[in-house]
Amino acid sequence: DMSEEALAVRTWAKVKVDGEVVRVSFCARRCGRHALTVNVGSSPLRGSPLEVLVSAGEPHGLCMRAPSEMMTCGEACGPIEVWAVDALGNAVPYSDFIPQLARTNMAP
Known part of the structure; x- marks a missing residue:
């Protein structure tokens, strides 16, 4: 449950x-x-x-926040924030979480 x-x-x-x-x-x-x-x-x-x-519980998932404005190809953008959350959505401070970002090209 x-x-x-x-x-x-x-x-x-x-x-x-x-x-x-x-x-x-x-x-x-x-x-x-x-x-x-x-x-x-x-x-x-x-x-x-x-x-x-x-205190927050054990890490259970991730949350992410990115800029809401449109990004332009070739220009820096950000910040993109990613953090661990417990099963109820509470941020888990000091977890050993190191995000790995990857770029994926999406065809129109």
Whole structure:
């Protein structure tokens, strides 16, 4: 199942509620810094919201961005950017990805 819901990162954290440790699970679809609010009933847990840092997953595919204007034969163009993404489309920083570009002539 490659749906976004199936690929979402399910993770957990331990927090104390009235002296007891409680396990809180949550699902993150986007990497970055997030504020996680935990409620006990309708009341926010003391210390909530918690700052949570979610990292991108393993490289799963590539994204590319090229200039939108028409290119002219014999003239330099660019930049053409290529980067690795995880299964949810989050950019994967510091991956060992080295793009290889090739030119292909296409007949009209």
